[in-house]
Amino acid sequence: MQQRPWYHEYDDGVPVDIAWDPMRLDQLLARTAAAHPDDAAIIFYDRRISYGELDDLVDRLAAALQDLGIGPGDRVSLFMPNCPQVVIAYHSVWRAGAIAVPINPLYTAAEFAHQTADAGSKVAITLSLLYPKVREAKDHTGLEHVLVTNIKEYFKGPTRALFTLLRERKDGHRVDLAGDADASWLHDRMREQRTPAPVATEPGDIAMLMYTGGTTGVPKGAQLTHDNLMANLHQVNAFAPGLRQARETMLLALPLTHSYALTVGAHLAILRAGTMIIVPDARDLVGLLKVIDAHHPTVFPGVPTLYGAISRHRHVAAGKYDIRSINICLSGAAALPTDVQRHFQDATGARLVEGYGLSEASPVTHCNPLGAPDRVGFIGVPLSGTDAKIVDEATEQITLGPGERGVLCVSGPQVMAGYWNMPEETAIALRTDDEGTVWLHTGDVAVMDETGWFRVVDRKKDMILASGGFNVYPREIEDVLYEHPAVVDAGVIGVPVGGDNQRGKAFVVLEAGSQVTADDLLEFCRERLARFKIPRNIEFRDELPKSFVGKVLRRELAAEERARTVEP
Numbered sequence: 001m002q003q004r005p006w007y008h009e010y011d012d013g014v015p016v017d018i019a020w021d022p023m024r025l026d027q028l029l030a031r032t033a034a035a036h037p038d039d040a041a042i043i044f045y046d047r048r049i050s051y052g053e054l055d056d057l058v059d060r061l062a063a064a065l066q067d068l069g070i071g072p073g074d075r076v077s078l079f080m081p082n083c084p085q086v087v088i089a090y091h092s093v094w095r096a097g098a099i100a101v102p103i104n105p106l107y108t109a110a111e112f113a114h115q116t117a118d119a120g121s122k123v124a125i126t127l128s129l130l131y132p133k134v135r136e137a138k139d140h141t142g143l144e145h146v147l148v149t150n151i152k153e154y155f156k157g158p159t160r161a162l163f164t165l166l167r168e169r170k171d172g173h174r175v176d177l178a179g180d181a182d183a184s185w186l187h188d189r190m191r192e193q194r195t196p197a198p199v200a201t202e203p204g205d206i207a208m209l210m211y212t213g214g215t216t217g218v219p220k221g222a223q224l225t226h227d228n229l230m231a232n233l234h235q236v237n238a239f240a241p242g243l244r245q246a247r248e249t250m251l252l253a254l255p256l257t258h259s260y261a262l263t264v265g266a267h268l269a270i271l272r273a274g275t276m277i278i279v280p281d282a283r284d285l286v287g288l289l290k291v292i293d294a295h296h297p298t299v300f301p302g303v304p305t306l307y308g309a310i311s312r313h314r315h316v317a318a319g320k321y322d323i324r325s326i327n328i329c330l331s332g333a334a335a336l337p338t339d340v341q342r343h344f345q346d347a348t349g350a351r352l353v354e355g356y357g358l359s360e361a362s363p364v365t366h367c368n369p370l371g372a373p374d375r376v377g378f379i380g381v382p383l384s385g386t387d388a389k390i391v392d393e394a395t396e397q398i399t400l401g402p403g404e405r406g407v408l409c410v411s412g413p414q415v416m417a418g419y420w421n422m423p424e425e426t427a428i429a430l431r432t433d434d435e436g437t438v439w440l441h442t443g444d445v446a447v448m449d450e451t452g453w454f455r456v457v458d459r460k461k462d463m464i465l466a467s468g469g470f471n472v473y474p475r476e477i478e479d480v481l482y483e484h485p486a487v488v489d490a491g492v493i494g495v496p497v498g499g500d501n502q503r504g505k506a507f508v509v510l511e512a513g514s515q516v517t518a519d520d521l522l523e524f525c526r527e528r529l530a531r532f533k534i535p536r537n538i539e540f541r542d543e544l545p546k547s548f549v550g551k552v553l554r555r556e557l558a559a560e561e562r563a564r565t566v567e568p
Contacts, residue, residue, distance in 0.1 A: 004388075006381035006452030011371040013241035018385045018413075020234040022203040024226045025267065026062075026094040030055055032273050036246060040275045042084050043249075043295055046156045049084060051273070061092035062196035064189035068123055068145050072097035072201050075209065077116045077124040077143075078257060079134060081105045082280045084154045085186065086256045087266055089125045094226070097199030100208045101221075102257035105130060113137035119209050119221060119420065125186065127151060128175045135180065148177060149186035151280070203227045209420050210259045210359045221420030222360045224259070231413035232362035233267045235383040239367055240328060243299070248274035251297035251326070253282035253306065259363040260332050264301040274299075282306055285313055289321040296325035300350070303333045303550035304340050305489065307352065311343040312511075326350040330367065332357060334551045335456070335475060337482040338376050354379055356456060360429065360440055362414040366454055377479065378455045379446075386412035387437070390448055396431075396441055405457060408446035409439040416440070445473060462554055464494035464502045472533050474554060477504050480528045484521060486514040489544050491552040495536060497562040503536035507544055507557055 007016050023031075029051075033041075037052030049057075070076060076093045078100055080086050093100045101119040103112055105127075112133055116124060117140060125147045126134050134146055150173055152163045168174045177183045207229055209221035237243065250269040254261035256278075269276045277295045282288055289310070291297075307329070315321055329344070329352040336354040344352050351370055356379035357363035365388065368380035382388045390406040392398040400406045415438065418426035432438050445457040458473030474492035481490040489509035494502035510516055518538040525534045545556040 004382070004452055005450065009369060009372065009381050009452055010384075011239075011241065011369045014369070015238055015384050018231065018234045018238050020230050022227065023230065024094050024201060024203060025207060025229060026058060026091040028230070028267075029058065029091050029270050032270050036273045039246060039273060041270070042087065042154075042276045042278060044084050044154050044278045046159055047084075047154050049154065054084075054088065056193070057088050057190065058091040058095055059195055060190040060193060061088055061186070062095035063194040064147075064186075065092060065096040065098065065123065066196055067189075070096050070098050070123055072199055072205070074098045074123075075101050075119045075121040077101045077103055077112075077119065077121040077126075079103045079105060079107075079112060079124055079126040079130055080149075080257070081127065082252060082256050082278050083127070083149075083151055084278060085125070085127070085149045087276065087278075090256075090262075090266075094201075094207060095196055095199070097201040099206050102208070102210065102262075104257055105255065107133075109133040109136040113140040115211055115219065115221075116141040116143060123147065125149070127173075129171070129173050131175050131183070132172075135183075138182070144182065146180075146183040147186045147189060148175065148183055153187055201226075203230065206417065208259075210363075212359045220422055220425055223417040223420055224362050225417055228362045228414050228416060229263065229267065231385070232263050232364055232383075233271055235385055235412075235414065236264055236268060236330075236364055236367075237271055238384045240370060242370070243268075243272055243328075246273040248272055248299050249277055249295065249297045249325075250274055251277050251279065251292065251300040253279040253288060254301060254303065259359050260357065261301060263362060263364065264330055264332075265299075268299075285309055286315065289313065289315055289323065292323045292326070293321040296322075298325055298327045300326050300329045302329060302331060304331055304336050305334070305546070305550040307331060307344040308337070308340040308488070311340065311347045316347055323347065324349050328370065329353070330355045332364070333547070335377070335479065335482075337479075338374075339482070339485070341374065356380070356454070358440075358442055360416045360442075361410060361412070362416070365410045365412070365414070375453060378453050380454065381452050382410070382454075383412075386410060386414070388448070388454065389439070390446060391441075393445065402448055402450045405445060405447050408442045408444045408454065408456065410442065411437050411439050459554075462493075464492075464504055472502075472504060474504065477506060477525070477529065477533060477535060480525055481506060481508060481521065483528070484516070484524050486511050486516040487521075489552065491544050491554055491557050492535065493554050493558045493561060495561060496565065497558045504533065505561065506535040506538045507541050508538055509541055509544060 033051040033055035041051040041054040042049040122144050128150045131148050152160045203226040206223050207226045208224045211219040211221050250265050252265045326348045331354050353368035355367035366379045388410045390400045447455050458475040464472040477492045478490045481487050491507045492504045495505045545553040
């Protein structure tokens with residue numbers, strides 16, 4: 001790789017390139033378990049699972065999957081919120097030589113059916129709470145069997161007993177599999193201690209179909225190899241040289257069916273022989289604060305909305321819960337507002353930095369160096385072993401210089417093999433230059449400065465086509481709105497949707513009890529934006545549609561706006 005200006009921005013000890021031992025991810029777990037069999041791998045409520053126990057559970061489920069006919073190249077859908085079974089399932093699928101297909105646990109039956117059918121999954125592993133959706137969807141898929149597990153399986157005795165008595169039936173966790181010939185209980189299949197048959201799967205084989213969040217269109221299955229995922233894991237690890245071996249505790253509050261939480265949380269914990277503190281529902285803020293207070297996590301990958309909610313919570317302000325064990329936080333999925341960063345760092349004493357990535361890159365490509373001063377609005381610099389460039393928006397073929405706005409492209413060992421069964425989309429996203437380097441064209445519009453720091457302006461597809469030939473990026477307006485102390489969330493689209501001569505329309509969520517008006521916010525924008533960038537109007541909402549990792553879904557706001565303006 002040629003010299004790049006961002007190399008000079010790396011913290012001391014961060015290499016410009018990386019190397020790793022080629023292996024499957026389940027082999028990484030086995031290696032850590034052999035070295036640290038008695039250390040805690042998972043803490044889930046009051047249950048502790050050691051690395052030795054975790055590796056044994058993976059063996060048992062892998063053998064059960066092989067009994068169901070799962071082998072190299074087969075796909076297995078994982079449809080669960082955060083729980084130990086998700087971690088066990090991932091590594092069991094890989095140990096059986098198969099491909100994991102994580103599915104958003106908030107999906108409807110129809111969405112589950114579409115993704116499972118598209119992937120061609122033969123088996124699904126799901127939580128009992130979600131099994132009714134799977135049962136409804138099954139006839140529209142190629143599923144041959146469904147393994148069902150109850151959230152309580154890894155509760156300790158007293159907690160499990162109380163859950164069974166007070167909540168299991170009430171909350172929908174109790175289901176009856178009688179009569180469902182193609183479904184069985186996961187724990188029944190895992191009772192016998194067995195070792196799975198060895199498989200010939202290689203590190204270069206596909207490990208996972210990680211479907212894009214669909215924020216800009218139909219979800220696509222990014223084919224990520226074991227090498228992709230291992231490379232990105234080692235890149236993230238190299239960028240945080242201060243992480244301590246066998247001493248860090250990772251707070252896993254984001255969904256483990258998303259590549260961000262998986263790589264920066266679960267996989268990083270296993271590489272470092274750290275402990276995964278699993279939180280099933282981060283929306284339960286009091287429950288989350290109790291977990292932090294009880295188990296003292298040191299590393300917390302999150303999203304701006306979650307960091308903001310924690311720092312604003314009245315119990316944090318009152319000092320009811322101790323959250324100052326948190327040391328390192330990497331924020332992703334959306335732009336990190338300055339106020340959120342400052343307030344969270346003040347509340348915890350942690351270092352909170354913004355990173356950038358996408359499912360197609362396993363997912364991290366850029367990050368703010370942990371030792372650098374805060375740089376507002378920047379996603380940082382490319383990770384070790386990652387190259388990046390800006391190309392023109394019109395053709396995406398001409399490389400631009402510092403300060404010039406264009407489409408961000410990245411290259412590196414973490415970039416996907418392509419989209420599942422979508423050769424045309426793959427050809428658009430992955431393009432080979434004259435030197436034979438494969439570049440992932442992200443669709444994000446960005447700028448690189450003279451020092452090699454990158455700043456994302458917006459999504460190319462979300463651009464507002466303003467009158468007079470001006471182009472406006474929604475994020476420019478959103479960033480200004482976030483500067484207002486009363487604004488909690490903001491999303492901007494161009495109206496009329498799909499038309500020319502557009503103006504921005506802002507959808508805003510205010511702090512509870514705020515008396516700020518639309519005119520107040522418009523005046524705030526007038527003081528900070530060019531005239532053609534000022535929103536046409538502002539609509540207040542109690543909440544905004546978001547992806548399950550907290551990104552505001554502009555496409556849903558646009559769809560709602562289009563539906564309201566279509567003539568009957």
